[in-house]
Amino acid sequence: MTTSRRFKGAVKQCIDWVDTLIAEEKYYAECCVIYQTVSRTFLMKRGKKMKAKRSGFTLVEILIVVVILGILAAIVIPQFTEASTEAKLSSLCTDLQTLRSQIELYKIQHNDVPPSFANFVAQMTAQTDITGAVGTDYGPYVQKIATNQFNNLETLDNTGTIGDNVGGWEYNATTGQINADDDYDNDGVPGSDHVSL
Ligand SMILES: [Ca+2]
Numbered sequence: 001m002t003t004s005r006r007f008k009g010a011v012k013q014c015i016d017w018v019d020t021l022i023a024e025e026k027y028y029a030e031c032c033v034i035y036q037t038v039s040r041t042f043l044m045k046r047g048k049k050m051k052a053k054r055s056g057f058t059l060v061e062i063l064i065v066v067v068i069l070g071i072l073a074a075i076v077i078p079q080f081t082e083a084s085t086e087a088k089l090s091s092l093c094t095d096l097q098t099l100r101s102q103i104e105l106y107k108i109q110h111n112d113v114p115p116s117f118a119n120f121v122a123q124m125t126a127q128t129d130i131t132g133a134v135g136t137d138y139g140p141y142v143q144k145i146a147t148n149q150f151n152n153l154e155t156l157d158n159t160g161t162i163g164d165n166v167g168g169w170e171y172n173a174t175t176g177q178i179n180a181d182d183d184y185d186n187d188g189v190p191g192s193d194h195v196s197l
């Protein structure tokens, strides 16, 4: 295959991608940017001219392809980031749900007293008696304390501020309330987005 044919192929591939995105009514604004940057007619003309005259790429032609690929990458990469954030959020919600229901169960089985802050890990992951001391009557309630995927911490904080990123989880040993303590902030409202999870 000649280089000019390869170039035409590359250009056609790029235009096909953009056409697909437009057909799917996705990223309209981004596709407009691509079209504005390099018009379809201009690209095809360049391809034809090159075929007639020579077989190499010019710097401009390489740049055009690089620009299109760059814009496409800019569209696709944030999608992956978004997907991974969504997966982490889903995992965070599941972990919180599990912790909350298991703390509730612990309370029911220990005279309405939630696990203490100091002994939280042991009381949740090992067996206890009705007073919460090491025993064989109740538990374990979880295999291990889950890691908060947004700050990679599994530790507890009890300073009373939810979302200050001190621990993986903010835990109130008086009420048994547990929240995500990471400070992930992407919603435009100051403070952790996970305060009210
Ligand atoms: Ca905290």
Ligand SMILES: [Ca+2]
Residues within 6 Å of the ligand: 184, 185, 186, 187, 188, 189, 190, 191, 192, 193
């Ligand atoms: Ca926020």
